[in-house]
Amino acid sequence: MNTIRTELWTYQVKREVPCVVCGQFFEQANVAVVVFDGAQERGELCSGCLATPTQQAAGRLRQRGARLARRSPLWAQELAVLAGQLDVTDDWGVTVAALRTAEQAARRRRLPAIPSRERHALIA
Numbered sequence: 380m381n382t383i384r385t386e387l388w389t390y391q392v393k394r395e396v397p398c399v400v401c402g403q404f405f406e407q408a409n410v411a412v413v414v415f416d417g418a419q420e421r422g423e424l425c426s427g428c429l430a431t432p433t434q435q436a437a438g439r440l441r442q443r444g445a446r447l448a449r450r451s452p453l454w455a456q457e458l459a460v461l462a463g464q465l466d467v468t469d470d471w472g473v474t475v476a477a478l479r480t481a482e483q484a485a486r487r488r489r490l491p492a493i494p495s496r497e498r499h500a501l502i503a
């Protein structure tokens with residue numbers, strides 16, 4: 380059963396977060412792709428992994444898990460469980476294009492309103 384789903388969350392600030400799939404830190408531009416396994420939040424997804432089909436992402440998770448197995452067996456096991464769920468998930472439920480659109484909308488909302496007098500001064 381497909382239990383993996385994603386949600387787009389908007390933040391007021393840019394953040395550096397680790398990707399739930401590849402483990403690399405990335406700068407997230409106001410909008411996060413948050414991955415859930417059922418009701419459990421598993422982490423945020425970088426755009427590179429979002430562009431990767433879920434079954435390939437499962438392969439990345441297994442590689443990470445194999446590297447972590449000795450140092451952190453419980454964490455490796457968590458990654459293996461998530462990989463197993465991704466194996467049976469058709470897609471992320473959100474596309475890179477949808478993420479970019481949401482980021483643009485978030486940026487527009489953040490632009491402060493400039494009084495017309497000052498706007499004129501900026502143009503002149």
Ligand SMILES: [Zn+2]
Pocket residue numbers: 398399400401402403424425426427428429
């Ligand atoms: Zn990633």
